Amino acid sequence: MEKISISSTARTPAVEFDPVARTFVLSGESYPEDPFKFFADPLATVNAFLEEKHEGPIHFEFRLTYFNSSSAKVLMDLFCSLEEAASRGNDVSVDWVYAEDDDNMLELGEEFSEELSAAKFSLKAIAE
Amino acid sequence: MDALSFLNFRRELSSRGIVFSYSGYLNDDILTGIGNALRTKLALDHTDAKISRGIFSAFVEQVQNVIRYSAESRGPELDEEGEPVDDPYLQEIRYGLVAIGDHPDGVRFVTCGNMIETQHVPRIKDALESIRGLDRKELTKLMREQLKDGPPEGSKGAGVGFISIAREANGRWEYDILPTDDANYCFFCFEAYF
Numbered sequence: 028m029e030k031i032s033i034s035s036t037a038r039t040p041a042v043e044f045d046p047v048a049r050t051f052v053l054s055g056e057s058y059p060e061d062p063f064k065f066f067a068d069p070l071a072t073v074n075a076f077l078e079e080k081h082e083g084p085i086h087f088e089f090r091l092t093y094f095n096s097s098s099a100k101v102l103m104d105l106f107c108s109l110e111e112a113a114s115r116g117n118d119v120s121v122d123w124v125y126a127e128d129d130d131n132m133l134e135l136g137e138e139f140s141e142e143l144s145a146a147k148f149s150l151k152a153i154a155e
Numbered sequence: 156m157d158a159l160s161f162l163n164f165r166r167e168l169s170s171r172g173i174v175f176s177y178s179g180y181l182n183d184d185i186l187t188g189i190g191n192a193l194r195t196k197l198a199l200d201h202t203d204a205k206i207s208r209g210i211f212s213a214f215v216e217q218v219q220n221v222i223r224y225s226a227e228s229r230g231p232e233l234d235e236e237g238e239p240v241d242d243p244y245l246q247e248i249r250y251g252l253v254a255i256g257d258h259p260d261g262v263r264f265v266t267c268g269n270m271i272e273t274q275h276v277p278r279i280k281d282a283l284e285s286i287r288g289l290d291r292k293e294l295t296k297l298m299r300e301q302l303k304d305g306p307p308e309g310s311k312g313a314g315v316g317f318i319s320i321a322r323e324a325n326g327r328w329e330y331d332i333l334p335t336d337d338a339n340y341c342f343f344c345f346e347a348y349f
Contacts, residue, residue, distance in 0.1 A: 037187065037191075038187065058215050060183040093208065093211075093212070095212070095215050095216060095219070096216060096298075096315045096318075096319040099298070099302055099315065100302050100315070103299070103303055107303070128204070130205070131205070131208060134291075135295070138295050138296065138298070138299045139299065141299060142299075142303070
């Protein structure tokens with residue numbers, strides 16, 4: 028399985044995935060013309076990774092500052108995959124990182140975390 | 156050439172508080188372009204960060220609605236296999252109107268209008284009436300539930316665009332649908348307030 032490293036653009040987030048270190052980071056803004064197309068390849072790899080049983084901890088980090096409603100659907104599907112991976116015995120932790128004055132991202136993080144119970148979830152406020 | 160009539164056109168827009176307006180065929184490049192100018196204007200005005208984000212978000216969702224669903228569309232041109240041709244200028248564009256501005260009382264608005272097929276009117280009305288009166292918390296919860304259930308039939312996105320706008324606008328939005336001379340089409344207008 029290969030590493031993924033996609034740089035951010037004005038409308039698409041940066042995607043960093045390392046299957047050996049078992050880490051994933053999504054950061055920036057996400058409102059692509061077609062989110063399903065943008066995320067199709069990287070998430071096919073990530074989902075294949077999550078299907079497997081891993082010995083070490085798996086860490087996913089979300090550092091988004093804005094995403095549109097179609098991207099929210101992609102995130103929801105990814106959260107469901109993370110929960111399934113955890114419920115199959117993987118050690119999955121998810122960090123939702125938001126700027127401390129961004130109540131909107133905090134609310135969205137809280138709402139998305141409703142999908143997680145086997146996976147560990149943390150909200151992390153950072154100073155801008 | 157009559158500059159006065161065009162100046163009067165601008166005055167008409169200004170009298171409605173409109174700062175940004177576009178009427179014509181839209182595609183994603185227009186969304187990016189107006190979006191950048193809008194964010195620049197909001198930043199230069201030192202607009203409150205929450206209000207700026209809400210306005211920008213409502214703009215993105217509403218313009219994407221026009222780009223995906225306006226009943227007045229052109230393109231793309233198709234090849235013999237029925238696939239879009241490989242030419243950046245022969246792709247799909249859809250007609251709609253966008254206006255962003257502020258009323259004298261300080262309330263800012265993001266408005267979009269486009270033609271819709273009359274057969275879709277009941278579905279759109281039902282969807283919007285079902286979220287009328289919901290507050291931000293209720294809309295956030297509903298958004299998650301709908302994202303999980305998957306998009307309704309006929310949706311090209313997540314099917315939560317209006318819920319998302321209503322949420323950002325803290326439940327302050329309105330819509331109207333007018334019949335047109337052509338019984339097959341109605342004019343749909345949606346406005347969010349910040």
